[in-house]
Amino acid sequence: MTKTTDLRYQPGFSLITWFCIAFLYAPIAVLVWFSFNQNRSVTVWTEFSLDWYVKAWHNEGIQNAALVSLEVAVIAMILSTIMATMAALVTTRTAPYRGLNLSVAVINQPLMVPEVVTAVATLIFFAIIKQATGVTGIGYLIAAHTAFCIPFAYMPIRARLEDMDLSLEQAGADLYAPPFKVFRRITLPLMMPGILAGAMLAFIVSLDDVIITLFVAGPGETTLPIYILGQIRRGVTPEINAVSTVFLGISVILVTFIFLFGKGKNLGKQ
Amino acid sequence: MKNKILTMIMALGLTFTMGTVSAAGELHVYNWGNYTNPDMIKKFEEKHGIKVTIDSYDSNETMLAKVEQGGSGYDIVVPGDYMIAIMIKKGLLERVEPNKMSNFKNVDSKWVNVYWDDGRNYSIPYQWGTTNFTVDSSVYKGDVNTLALMFDPPAELKGRINMLKDMNDVINAGLRYLNYPRCNSNKAQLKELNNMLIKAKTDWRTMDYSVIEKLTSKDVDLSQSWNGAAKRARKDRPELVYSYPKEGFTGWMDNVAVLKGAPNIENAKLFMNFMMTPEAAAMTSNFANYANGIIGSEPHMNTELTSAPEIVMPASAPAPEFVPPCAQEVTDLYAKIWTNLNK
Numbered sequence: 001m002t003k004t005t006d007l008r009y010q011p012g013f014s015l016i017t018w019f020c021i022a023f024l025y026a027p028i029a030v031l032v033w034f035s036f037n038q039n040r041s042v043t044v045w046t047e048f049s050l051d052w053y054v055k056a057w058h059n060e061g062i063q064n065a066a067l068v069s070l071e072v073a074v075i076a077m078i079l080s081t082i083m084a085t086m087a088a089l090v091t092t093r094t095a096p097y098r099g100l101n102l103s104v105a106v107i108n109q110p111l112m113v114p115e116v117v118t119a120v121a122t123l124i125f126f127a128i129i130k131q132a133t134g135v136t137g138i139g140y141l142i143a144a145h146t147a148f149c150i151p152f153a154y155m156p157i158r159a160r161l162e163d164m165d166l167s168l169e170q171a172g173a174d175l176y177a178p179p180f181k182v183f184r185r186i187t188l189p190l191m192m193p194g195i196l197a198g199a200m201l202a203f204i205v206s207l208d209d210v211i212i213t214l215f216v217a218g219p220g221e222t223t224l225p226i227y228i229l230g231q232i233r234r235g236v237t238p239e240i241n242a243v244s245t246v247f248l249g250i251s252v253i254l255v256t257f258i259f260l261f262g263k264g265k266n267l268g269k270q
Numbered sequence: 271m272k273n274k275i276l277t278m279i280m281a282l283g284l285t286f287t288m289g290t291v292s293a294a295g296e297l298h299v300y301n302w303g304n305y306t307n308p309d310m311i312k313k314f315e316e317k318h319g320i321k322v323t324i325d326s327y328d329s330n331e332t333m334l335a336k337v338e339q340g341g342s343g344y345d346i347v348v349p350g351d352y353m354i355a356i357m358i359k360k361g362l363l364e365r366v367e368p369n370k371m372s373n374f375k376n377v378d379s380k381w382v383n384v385y386w387d388d389g390r391n392y393s394i395p396y397q398w399g400t401t402n403f404t405v406d407s408s409v410y411k412g413d414v415n416t417l418a419l420m421f422d423p424p425a426e427l428k429g430r431i432n433m434l435k436d437m438n439d440v441i442n443a444g445l446r447y448l449n450y451p452r453c454n455s456n457k458a459q460l461k462e463l464n465n466m467l468i469k470a471k472t473d474w475r476t477m478d479y480s481v482i483e484k485l486t487s488k489d490v491d492l493s494q495s496w497n498g499a500a501k502r503a504r505k506d507r508p509e510l511v512y513s514y515p516k517e518g519f520t521g522w523m524d525n526v527a528v529l530k531g532a533p534n535i536e537n538a539k540l541f542m543n544f545m546m547t548p549e550a551a552a553m554t555s556n557f558a559n560y561a562n563g564i565i566g567s568e569p570h571m572n573t574e575l576t577s578a579p580e581i582v583m584p585a586s587a588p589a590p591e592f593v594p595p596c597a598q599e600v601t602d603l604y605a606k607i608w609t610n611l612n613k
Contacts, residue, residue, distance in 0.1 A: 039506070040506075041487070041506060043483045043487035044487050060308055061308070061324065120335075124339055126341075127340055127341045127342075130341035131341045136341075136343050214332060214336075217325070218343040219298030219325060219342075219343045219344055220325065221325065222326060226325075227303065230327060230328050231304045231326075232303070232479060232480075234304040234558075
């Protein structure tokens with residue numbers, strides 16, 4: 001077989017691939033590179049230094065924003081993943097019922113509606129509640145994040161459930177395992193990779209949300225993306241590069257961890 | 271496992287409610303990003319035993335959208351001049367009468383009777399500056415004090431110009447260059463303006479807010495700029511000269527104001543009075559790099575700031591013009607020109 005007749009041979013594809021990779025990652029590489037810059041410019045290189053990491057570490061605004069971001073992302077991740085898991089079960093592990101499609105559409109609504117519409121609607125809705133009850137706090141922000149994180153967590157979990165053969169669960173039920181036991185011992189462990197992927201996605205989506213957070217966040221609830229946005233008019237310093245690099249590192253570690261975890265599960269199955 | 275998660279959530283929920291119940295001794299400041307000196311805040315906190323939170327916004331309009339709904343929870347906002355006028359009109363600001371506070375005597379009299387808050391019943395000066403342009407004097411050696419450098423540039427500046435991506439700043443500069451009035455609804459004059467801008471645009475390289483980056487990376491040799499940004503850019507590129515065009519230029523002022531129904535209104539008043547002390551005003555200037563309008567603050571300011579030609583206007587420069595918000599009809603016409611220009 002000559003090279004040209006091999007179906008797997010796609011001329012020019014590796015070039016395109018490299019171009020795409022460069023397109024996606026070159027800006028990030030530049031960002032990381034300039035976080036080690038000595039002067040305060042994010043475009044002119046002078047010499048290597050860790051000054052901006054030290055400055056960012058001591059900057060109270062950044063500290064608070066990073067903590068708020070993590071707090072909101074972690075709680076929204078947990079809540080939305082739990083709800084998404086329940087939603088995925090009820091839309092795949094049941095006999096078809098009236099309104100099934102409608103339920104799926106409602107769950108995925110945050111993906112369909114433009115984010116700014118959700119943001120303004122949420123702002124007004126929460127303002128009414130706040131004025132009526134007098135209750136304030138970060139709970140509103142977490143609720144908003146949880147809501148738009150659900151579809152992101154839902155998709156991989158549902159995909160996983162659809163891929164899973166029903167026979168194991170049926171076999172379990174045949175052997176007189178009560179439904180909860182079937183769920184606990186068969187369904188849940190099998191869908192775990194999907195749940196982890198969903199949780200991951202929810203975490204990342206919450207972490208970098210700007211529009212909804214901008215509208216909903218109350219006093220003392222500035223998240224890192226909002227903090228960065230606020231810097232733009234006055235000029236971005238490499239401090240922001242340093243913080244972004246740290247967060248990039250956290251994401252990479254998280255993805256690697258989940259990848260390895262998922263792999264371990266699959267190996268165990270074989 | 272499930273129980274653990276549940277208890278965790280409940281514990282977290284508890285901490286939030288606990289954190290928000292104790293509202294006494296708090297103050298929530300909502301200001302432009304990177305614009306509040308943390309040392310100044312610390313000084314206020316220590317003096318009055320009040321815990322201050324600072325959140326940031328990126329534009330007057332974002333801030334307005336948020337506080338307009340009510341219940342935002344913020345006490346202090348720092349809107350620009352025209353936004354103060356809008357917010358007073360909409361009834362969003364509390365009439366706290368800073369003009370009766372003990373430190374009001376420090377406010378420079380030229381900042382008292384201003385179009386956005388005549389007599390200062392709602393707000394006090396925070397920082398003020400000018401919007402002009404800055405140009406590399408080693409590239410262009412002639413007189414910098416004319417708007418012609420932006421709208422009819424000499425050969426050495428063609429294609430080396432950055433304009434602010436701001437409708438009012440660009441259009442007002444254009445109107446001054448043509449010697450037409452601001453808030454203009456004269457169709458013939460606006461048509462001429464439109465043609466002039468379209469032609470000038472062929473000599474512009476970019477329209478962008480990131481003035482300092484553009485200048486220090488030598489991407490452009492002239493940029494429309496706020497005076498504070500021009501000063502910071504000059505630090506890395508000493509050849510830059512800030513222009514005070516003879517045709518006139520825009521001044522702006524950000525002001526400290528209290529939101530209507532602010533949860534900590536007494537603390538907000540204390541903060542306002544504190545912000546009128548020369549020491550606090552100087553601390554803000556040293557951090558944000560703009561002038562503050564408080565008499566007696568200069569001795570506390572960095573000499574680097576009080577000697578900067580961008581901050582201290584030369585006597586020969588015309589007085590900055592503060593442009594009130596234009597009528598809707600005018601804004602619509604401007605928007606058309608602006609959209610056309612950005613095509």
